[in-house]
């Protein structure tokens with residue numbers, strides 16, 4: 001099989017790495033890919049967002065299956081473009097991708113099928129949103145830009161002052177452009193977060209191993225929200241009972257509601273859940289693998305990934321075995337100075353070769369590039385995902401941090417407490 005992976009971050013490196021390990025894959029192409037992915041396949045220049053050009057590349061390279069990493073191309077309708085040209089692609093069409101592309105639409109759909117979530121209100125007019133926020137009690141609220149904002153359009157506001165500030169940034173200053181034409185204001189849920197990635201075909205929905213992300217920049221879940229500073233899998237907090245409840249009360253109803261609305265959804269459905277005192281509730285849906293969740297879920301997957309992706313496209317998901325290793329995986333993201341704000345690029349990175357020799361460790365590139373002399377330099381906010389597998393979570397943690405210690409670039413920072421909560425839960429910390 002000839003495969004094209006679309007995107008060039010840590011998630012896409014993990015996808016390419018897993019696909020390259022399949023005996024069925026004969027050629028692997030990555031558009032645009034990154035220096036880490038260059039060691040697995042052939043890089044194809046281009047922009048993931050330019051969906052017509054991606055389809056041209058897939059046709060030219062005689063690709064059997066294209067796997068899309070990021071949400072942007074899905075929301076822009078890469079699924080429809082490929083379908084119209086008779087090209088096979090893994091990922092939902094634009095109609096289904098609205099689950100991530102419009103938070104208001106997603107909330108309305110969830111309400112329509114009784115899926116548990118926070119109380120919410122949707123506003124198109126800043127004045128109305130302001131009145132609503134002023135009329136509320138002092139309780140914290142979450143203000144969200146409706147559209148795609150690269151994970152930055154969500155503000156958890158402690159009080160009305162912060163909420164009004166967020167509203168101004170999103171709706172009036174248009175910090176996230178058109179994504180902020182509409183806002184969703186939500187009740188602030190409390191509990192522990194878990195990321196559940198599921199595969200969806202025309203008839204069924206199957207959960208993959210659960211993971212936990214670390215959204216905040218600093219240890220102890222302090223500081224601003226980021227794209228994710230690390231992850232681990234499995235997530236001991238997500239008990240089998242909870243998984244059954246999520247299947248019956250969240251995943252199945254949403255998949256059915258999509259079908260009822262005539263939306264053919266084939267791909268990944270990622271449910272960001274809050275495990276609250278009154279049960280699991282949906283924070284958000286994403287329509288692709290999580291980043292960095294993919295970097296810990298895919299290394300634990302024992303089943304050939306191409307088999308799973310094809311089963312989804314052919315509506316055979318209920319008949320395949322989906323097997324995960326009992327090993328634990330953790331991913332520590334090392335980030336550029338200044339991230340999640342603005343950051344420099346072109347900083348020389350050292351120590352990768354030594355780090356990659358630590359037992360159980362795989363280095364996923366996220367924001368790296370080669371400079372003119374061929375040296376590896378930083379080229380993004382999240383630079384690398386240092387992933388380790390281990391027979392226990394504790395061992396995986398030790399391995400990942402041993403590897404991180406070998407890596408350096410000026411101003412590099414990372415969280416030192418990835419998976420600590422699970423270790424405490426296991427009574428091991």
Ligand code: AMP
Pocket residue numbers: 118142144151154156186187188189190193215225272283284
């Ligand atoms: P989202 O992009 O919607 O997942 O939001 C990013 C992060 O904001 C989530 O991972 C949560 O940490 C937080 N968040 C979003 N919605 C809520 C909510 N209703 N209550 C509490 N926290 C939330």
Ligand code: GLY
Pocket residue numbers: 151213227228286289290291292293
């Ligand atoms: N890790 C959060 C996301 O992929 O959206």
